Amino acid sequence: MLPNNFPSDTSIFINRFSEDSESIRSKQSLMEAATAISEDRTDVAWEILTRLSVSQNPKGIYSEQKLMEYMLSALKSRMSPVDYPPPVAELFTEDHLLSAQSLYERSPCFTLGFMAANLAILEAASEQPSTNKLHVIDFDIGLEEQYRDLLCELFRRQAGNQSTLKITTLAYSFNGEERLRMVGDRLRKLAAIMGVRLVFNVVSQKLSQLSRDSLGCEADEVLAVNLAFKLYRMPDESVSAENPRDQLLRRVKGLAPRVVTLVEQEMNGNTAPFMVRVEEALAYYGALLASLKPKFWWVVDSTRARAEEWVFGKWRARMEMAGFELKPLGQHVAQAMQRSPWLTVKEENGGVCFGWYGRTLTVASAWR
Template sequence: MASPVSICWKQSLMEAATAIYDGRADVASEILTRLSAVPNPKGNSEQKLMDYMLSALKSRVSPVENPPPVAELFTKDHMLSTQSLYDLSPCFKLGFMAANLAILEAASEQPSANKLHVIDFDVGQEGQYLNLLHALSARQAGSQSTLKITTLADNFNSEESLRLVGDRLSELAAKMGVRLEFNIVSQKLSELSRDSLGCEPDEVLAVNFAFKLYRMPDESVSVENPRNELLRRVKGLAPRVVTVVEQEMNGNTAPFMTRVGEALACYGALLESIESTGARDNSERARAEEGLSRKLRNSVACEGRDRVERCEVFGKWRARMGMAGFESKPLSQHVAESMKARLSSGNRVNPGFTVKEENGGVCFGWLGRTLTVASAWR
């Protein structure tokens, strides 16, 4: 239950957001100044949420005095913060695992092929593929499996950082007896093709979009619409499966007031769930919370190309994938049951985390609120 103090804070913040939306910056500033004067120890998730939203609305009113995070979302620090979030939160960690299972199921549908090729547009750190290598190693029956990973270098993922990821994965693959090919390509969207990505006829081709699409500008930002262009290009590659894992939040084209309310609910649940997984003095938890602060502030304070955080709800992703020519490939009962089993194992099990199947996707949540959804397409 939210405390009376929390309800009061949220009401005041929503009043300030309403004033901003109505163009009454002076009223918003007065409310935000009053809220800033209230002592906030930032000791628990509620207090941190209020601090993050207060900072976001200040940036919205006075972006020169309170610059919102934009370039910071492309730094190594933010990448490490994001990785800490993925490691700490079962909602993210299990999303990656569900995508891996969907990829392995697609590979098993073509048993004659012993080569799996995954194209990933944002490998990030190697976490997802550590798990995939473990799974491939366990499934090997006599003949050695081959995993080829092709990833694209861009401003966020430089060739140097990707090469380090490839080196770490190659070392692990060798220990597990899996043959790994790790390829880095640097191409424009318009140049993507099966040939340019090194796709071969005797391999199972999978494309992995894990927390990638929401960061790409869409038609509301650019007439070029890179998000839809990428999906169309990927459809042209004719992959056996495309996996999508995204944060569940109506934060892209929603009106400003809806976006603020969604951010309070979604990031409040995320902060609360992280609070249940790591001690207060845990440095990884602190790093994850810093990343969430930047994400929330960017989502609320920025517009146009400066707004990097453009999360959608699963229903919108379903519509977008359909428009690009994809059909849903519902994740099997096995995937959902495997995720539930993982959630109930381990030393720090928390009943607040949930897993459920819905409309062909597997939803991961906290106390009834879905926070991430994994789905598969072809």
């Protein structure tokens, strides 16, 4: 029996099924090209990539078509960075920043990761009832909505005793500082309506300068550090001998926060062999693009259910080496965030995993 919401025009379903079959063949060809690249068979790789480029729909709207467009561009850049330069410069533009914020807002796996971080911060605050002052240090505010939600929750919980929320965020460029000050202005307006006292500070400091004093930490406040989608963009020892990522973790540990929230993508895009990275990117970003705008629920891409690399295990080892102890979020957090049949939310090894069609996209965890 067909579901009640099955389209009356079955040609839509037939065409969509045909496109899925074509997508599978395209992905197989893409992996063949990646294999040829890894084996230095450039002529074969170029032939496959050229054939795939010709067959792509330039006006494709489905997530699989967009994914193939991005992957083709990446592999061409890998083979000939001069003719097909990688869009590195775009990563530092205002447009890219706005695109990232749009991604955080539209994908439930990202949005719920921020929500889980809020729950961990509020739980840490509740463990110290002697104060109603909460100080959150954020190294890169990715989603303004996270702090709008935090303000609303503090308003709901303050019960006549006004709460104080201090947000200290770090800017690494002039444009970044200007954007963050605009975020602060909007949050102040909301805080005034909610009756929550908000202190919003934007500071520009090097890692070596970070301390409780330089960040304005006070003895009578609950200190939390939010590392949402920050660490994966920082070089580690495999990229730089200075290892800025571990430098940051050591500095954060030295601040003695009550809780550190970590939200990261569940994807190994750096240390794995080339073929594994290509396969990982296909599976991960295929599910991610699909999560932005769900398709018909009965069309299931089996690649989304592939076994995950469990990158969270690597983040867990990294945090523990820096001296942090895992503070399990618990099954109650996962249960509170189950929103749709497509979205999978589960507690795993102390963290909460958010996925689409069984493919984990982000993991949220708390540390102390």
